[in-house]
Amino acid sequence: MSKPGLDPSFLALGYRQLGEVALARAAERGVQHADFRFERNRYQHLAVRDGHLQGAQDSEDLGFAVRVIHRGAWGFASGVVLTPQEVRRVTDQALAVAEIAATMTPTPVELAPEPVHEDVTWVSAYEVNPWEVATSDKVAVLSDWTARLVRHPVVEHAAASLQQVQENKYYADLSGTRTTQQRVRMMPSFEAMGSDSATGTFDSMTSIAPPVGRGWEYLTGRFWDWDAELAEVPELLAEKLKAPSVEPGSYDLVIHPSNLWLTIHESVGHATELDRALGYEANYAGTSFATYDQLGTLVYGSPAMHVTGDRTVEHGLATTGYDDEGVQTQSWDIIRDGVLVGYQLDRAMAHQKPELNPDPSVPGAGRSNGCAYADSPGHIPIQRMANVSLQPDAEGPSTDELISRVERGLYVVGDKSWSIDMQRFNFQFTGQRFFRIENGEISGQVRDAAYQATTTDFWGSMEAVGGPQTWELGGAFNCGKAQPGQVAAVSHGCPSALFRSVRILNTTDEAGTA
Amino acid sequence: MSTSPQELVEHALATTTSDDCVVIVGNNTSANLRWANNSLTTNGVAHGLSVTVISFVAGRDGTRTGSVSGAATTRDQVTALVAAADAAARDSSPAEDAVDLVAGAADPDWADPPAETDIGVYADVAPMLGEAFGTAQGGGRLLYGFVNHEVTTTYLGSSTGLRRRHVQPTGHYGCTAKTADLTQSAWVGGATRDFAEVNPLAMEAELATRLAWGAREVALPAGRYDTILPPTAVADLMVDTYWSAGARVAHDGQSVFSRRGGGTRIGDQVARAGVTLSSDPTHPGLECEPFVVAPASSNTSSVFDNGLPLARTEWIADGRLSALLQTRHSAVLTGQPATPAVDNLVLAVEGSSGGVAELVADVERGLLLTCLWYIREVDPQTLLLTGITRDGVYLVENGEITGSVNNFRFNESPVDLLGRFTAAGATEPAFSREWGEDYFSRTAMPALRVPDFNMSSVSQAR
Numbered sequence: 001m002s003k004p005g006l007d008p009s010f011l012a013l014g015y016r017q018l019g020e021v022a023l024a025r026a027a028e029r030g031v032q033h034a035d036f037r038f039e040r041n042r043y044q045h046l047a048v049r050d051g052h053l054q055g056a057q058d059s060e061d062l063g064f065a066v067r068v069i070h071r072g073a074w075g076f077a078s079g080v081v082l083t084p085q086e087v088r089r090v091t092d093q094a095l096a097v098a099e100i101a102a103t104m105t106p107t108p109v110e111l112a113p114e115p116v117h118e119d120v121t122w123v124s125a126y127e128v129n130p131w132e133v134a135t136s137d138k139v140a141v142l143s144d145w146t147a148r149l150v151r152h153p154v155v156e157h158a159a160a161s162l163q164q165v166q167e168n169k170y171y172a173d174l175s176g177t178r179t180t181q182q183r184v185r186m187m188p189s190f191e192a193m194g195s196d197s198a199t200g201t202f203d204s205m206t207s208i209a210p211p212v213g214r215g216w217e218y219l220t221g222r223f224w225d226w227d228a229e230l231a232e233v234p235e236l237l238a239e240k241l242k243a244p245s246v247e248p249g250s251y252d253l254v255i256h257p258s259n260l261w262l263t264i265h266e267s268v269g270h271a272t273e274l275d276r277a278l279g280y281e282a283n284y285a286g287t288s289f290a291t292y293d294q295l296g297t298l299v300y301g302s303p304a305m306h307v308t309g310d311r312t313v314e315h316g317l318a319t320t321g322y323d324d325e326g327v328q329t330q331s332w333d334i335i336r337d338g339v340l341v342g343y344q345l346d347r348a349m350a351h352q353k354p355e356l357n358p359d360p361s362v363p364g365a366g367r368s369n370g371c372a373y374a375d376s377p378g379h380i381p382i383q384r385m386a387n388v389s390l391q392p393d394a395e396g397p398s399t400d401e402l403i404s405r406v407e408r409g410l411y412v413v414g415d416k417s418w419s420i421d422m423q424r425f426n427f428q429f430t431g432q433r434f435f436r437i438e439n440g441e442i443s444g445q446v447r448d449a450a451y452q453a454t455t456t457d458f459w460g461s462m463e464a465v466g467g468p469q470t471w472e473l474g475g476a477f478n479c480g481k482a483q484p485g486q487v488a489a490v491s492h493g494c495p496s497a498l499f500r501s502v503r504i505l506n507t508t509d510e511a512g513t514a
Numbered sequence: 515m516s517t518s519p520q521e522l523v524e525h526a527l528a529t530t531t532s533d534d535c536v537v538i539v540g541n542n543t544s545a546n547l548r549w550a551n552n553s554l555t556t557n558g559v560a561h562g563l564s565v566t567v568i569s570f571v572a573g574r575d576g577t578r579t580g581s582v583s584g585a586a587t588t589r590d591q592v593t594a595l596v597a598a599a600d601a602a603a604r605d606s607s608p609a610e611d612a613v614d615l616v617a618g619a620a621d622p623d624w625a626d627p628p629a630e631t632d633i634g635v636y637a638d639v640a641p642m643l644g645e646a647f648g649t650a651q652g653g654g655r656l657l658y659g660f661v662n663h664e665v666t667t668t669y670l671g672s673s674t675g676l677r678r679r680h681v682q683p684t685g686h687y688g689c690t691a692k693t694a695d696l697t698q699s700a701w702v703g704g705a706t707r708d709f710a711e712v713n714p715l716a717m718e719a720e721l722a723t724r725l726a727w728g729a730r731e732v733a734l735p736a737g738r739y740d741t742i743l744p745p746t747a748v749a750d751l752m753v754d755t756y757w758s759a760g761a762r763v764a765h766d767g768q769s770v771f772s773r774r775g776g777g778t779r780i781g782d783q784v785a786r787a788g789v790t791l792s793s794d795p796t797h798p799g800l801e802c803e804p805f806v807v808a809p810a811s812s813n814t815s816s817v818f819d820n821g822l823p824l825a826r827t828e829w830i831a832d833g834r835l836s837a838l839l840q841t842r843h844s845a846v847l848t849g850q851p852a853t854p855a856v857d858n859l860v861l862a863v864e865g866s867s868g869g870v871a872e873l874v875a876d877v878e879r880g881l882l883l884t885c886l887w888y889i890r891e892v893d894p895q896t897l898l899l900t901g902i903t904r905d906g907v908y909l910v911e912n913g914e915i916t917g918s919v920n921n922f923r924f925n926e927s928p929v930d931l932l933g934r935f936t937a938a939g940a941t942e943p944a945f946s947r948e949w950g951e952d953y954f955s956r957t958a959m960p961a962l963r964v965p966d967f968n969m970s971s972v973s974q975a976r
Binding site: 053076098157283286480 | 559561581602633658696772774887895921
């Protein structure tokens, strides 16, 4: 099969000429920096419930953005009318915004240098563009899934959904960089719901399949065994409905990648965004306990903890060739042997902290590690998360071997509820399935469990990580950040891992309804 | 060449080959300023124009629908959207929520152009904000914040004759202040329709007062506390309650509003007597779209309901659950009236008056929160929510605020709170810190005193 290429319908949109109009206009006004971004993002969301199509929507963002640094301040404007006259008007708007901002920007904005990338293209790794598949075929798959689920007597209702995205971007700046890119991602999911007539309890269980940077081939069974999971989930739900409520207390946990990815996202991924550490998100998403003065000294976790930032891993949701500031993407260490050693950067951050990612071609300067991203042409690029992943132990154990090391504990599979504080200290997570571990063996599920910890205590309690055979790439489509709010898709790889003495709550007790 | 929104609607309706069609055009302009460390950071203006075409194709096995949205500004672009929507409908499966489309006529203001905003909305605010930066800097404080104003004009037309237009201004402001050593934090924020009443200097002064409350720091352990939730924190919780009030999921036995054994809890006492939770598109200061706009169907909305008039709806009346979010389709399933979602929410407690200060005055020893954050559902059956306190938890002793307290993680059900609060203030405009900015800003709430609010653990976050 030939490698997918750039969508001809995007290439036909005439964005290059519009970009040159914007950059020429900005140059006339003597700006320090200007960039032009043209995007078309296509989305499709399909939802099926109990075999019936519940909702189907195709949508598309199409437009352009002009960003300038003028008189030392940022100015940004965007538009949707695709004419040279409108591009000139929007460029003038961006300059006007910068002029207002300049009076209240005491420290001039500067960007870290980046090599010029002249007219480069990049397309993500997928085989079949989902837009080439008939909607009826997709709905048929989802309907089949719900039909198979409700065949089980415990399943009263079943839902299935599919989200897919094709993201096209063109970027041009005054230094001469021109990038054209295309990314495809998919998020299929299903959920089975049931109740126990004896107790009146209801519950649900979902697929643990991760969203991926792949095409329609993800639904064919080659990369995820949907048949096996569809057969397994009703049985697991039936077991969960009859399961005893967890006894709160301290437990050893073996956490599967389908749950641990989200804990990594919240407690490591966001905490090591440099814009947060420097206060730029203080009014919204929050700051970080991992402050810059602790770089190289903060003991984040146990020596088994090695975390990387990576925007290059194949099929990752945050993977791309060049970021939204024209920076070629990279991978790097964030935590090595349990110690904080790196952050995620955009060009403005990299200029402030050149020692984080020194640019060998410009002595004394730093380079962004490629984490600028905007979710639409109407939004300004900000520092967003790379694929932040926990590395496996090259000679590490299997999940079963990790479980065998636990005398009294829980095996946690699948994500569900999550919450963490605004400096990323205190968190609480639940899961799809909590299996009791007794004397090194699984002995059925328990209900109503949540684990709660402080980030450094939790990662400090990680005794062992599994081997590469346990490593999976999880992730999310909907990570929120910034004002105005933006969403980003991001993947997190991790192995199974063993944590000692973690606090387990009983959520029924917490609700006061025991 | 650009075309007016009304022309785009008419062009789509004239072009479609489907049996019926609904077209929604949204013209959105916005302007924002953002700041951190007493300095403006990322600022911008934007113009968006989205067109949604929903095609309906009748067949022997039911009606199929296709919904396609895009940033169309020309007839040619709309023609492409219509073709895609028509094709999507023919390629789809029968919709389970199919009912007759809403009929009607044209609104009197249908022909009016879109209303818009721009950076000029901050003509008075921006200079004061610059002055506030200076005041804060001089006082050893750091300001972080954001103001956003947007105006969306919606045009909705249908093949059944509906032509509806609505202008929705939405604005909000929020500012966090920290002491120079970053050990104390405070927040103020609110919603506004036009920024006429927003005064950054007054905001900075209020933040300085709150930071001063932190001169005495008190460490308290996890536990259940006599807690005053100000209107903003009540809004944080009530928005979640509203979003969980879907009739379909309740009827299917999957929410806190499900009756064990089958059906919904409509008619049940779910809150204290005197409690009313309602929505009303004409509520003064919280005016919102008076008709349904649904680009896609879901558990709580239906594309077939587009244009359906909205009216005041009491979700909880005198403590009893009186309505859930109903499409016309779910209304048939549940045997209840159709009560679609309305884009505002008001909680009122009969006989209540005063505000946070009056509630504080009656507390011997307890906590006063500022706002809640990162609120997520833990258990739908009880609507147990978890989240964190943020930017100011204060100790109340003998009716006075005497210091600041560490943050906590809470685990609580807002439905349960409505049954056990012991005192309430008057209802006032209240902006949810968690949900107000991106999702749901039009709320009015009272302060509530809850005697045993569950602080599950301590957070070190400042």
